[in-house]
Amino acid sequence: MAQTKLIILDRDGVINHDSDAFIKSPDEWIAIDGSMDAIAQLNQAGYKVVVATNQSGISRKLFDMETLNAIHAKMHDAAQLAGASIDAVFFCPHAADFNCDCRKPKPGMIKEIAQRYDIDLKGVPVVGDSLRDLQAGFIVGCAPHLVLTGKGEKTLAAGGLPPGAQVHLNLATFVEKFLMLEAEN
Numbered sequence: 001m002a003q004t005k006l007i008i009l010d011r012d013g014v015i016n017h018d019s020d021a022f023i024k025s026p027d028e029w030i031a032i033d034g035s036m037d038a039i040a041q042l043n044q045a046g047y048k049v050v051v052a053t054n055q056s057g058i059s060r061k062l063f064d065m066e067t068l069n070a071i072h073a074k075m076h077d078a079a080q081l082a083g084a085s086i087d088a089v090f091f092c093p094h095a096a097d098f099n100c101d102c103r104k105p106k107p108g109m110i111k112e113i114a115q116r117y118d119i120d121l122k123g124v125p126v127v128g129d130s131l132r133d134l135q136a137g138f139i140v141g142c143a144p145h146l147v148l149t150g151k152g153e154k155t156l157a158a159g160g161l162p163p164g165a166q167v168h169l170n171l172a173t174f175v176e177k178f179l180m181l182e183a184e185n
């Protein structure tokens with residue numbers, strides 16, 4: 001049986017605009033133009049889309065679980081309005097000094113996704129705007145994709161991307177290229 005076709009997305013700076021002051025409420029969550037339509041296109045091509053996001057704002061007490069759930073309810077509503085579906089959101093609530101296994105660049109969330117969906121991670125695209133997003137996926141075999149929204153321009157300028165990392169203007173252009181390549185193969 002073929003494995004589930006899956007794409008793993010970072011949240012802040014990929015799906016929605018990011019802020020150095022964190023995204024602390026549903027009002028602060030604003031979709032990046034084209035991101036919801038891009039997810040809908042992936043769905044229509046048979047891909048499930050999941051999110052793997054660092055949310056240290058929880059441990060920093062910038063917002064609580066109820067607020068994070070409300071932010072994700074707004075994200076799911078926005079997806080539904082575009083005919084898109086985000087299958088699941090995996091998040092790390094910890095700050096760096098907690099030394100957990102789930103905070104990117106550690107691969108804990110990505111491994112959990114592989115278990116949940118019973119898939120081999122080899123070549124599964126991970127799309128992010130920070131180096132840690134790409135590293136978390138790359139070390140467990142995923143294909144790293146950087147978008148230049150959010151912190152992406154800074155990430156590109158800083159260098160040190162994992163070997164083979166591809167760079168895209170935004171999620172929409174990643175999806176366009178990815179689905180074109182899939183159609184050719």
Ligand SMILES: O=P(O)(O)OC[C@@H](O)[C@H]1O[C@@H](OP(=O)(O)O)[C@@H](O)[C@@H](O)[C@@H]1O
Nearest residue numbers: 010011012019020022023053054055056
């Ligand atoms: O991009 P994802 O993983 O979806 O979420 C990132 C956010 O949790 C926040 O992550 C923080 O990093 P630190 O947690 O302070 O290292 C900062 O980069 C914030 O600007 C950012 O909003």
Ligand SMILES: [Mg+2]
Nearest residue numbers: 010012013129
């Ligand atoms: Mg991000």
Ligand SMILES: [Zn+2]
Nearest residue numbers: 092100102103
């Ligand atoms: Zn964690």
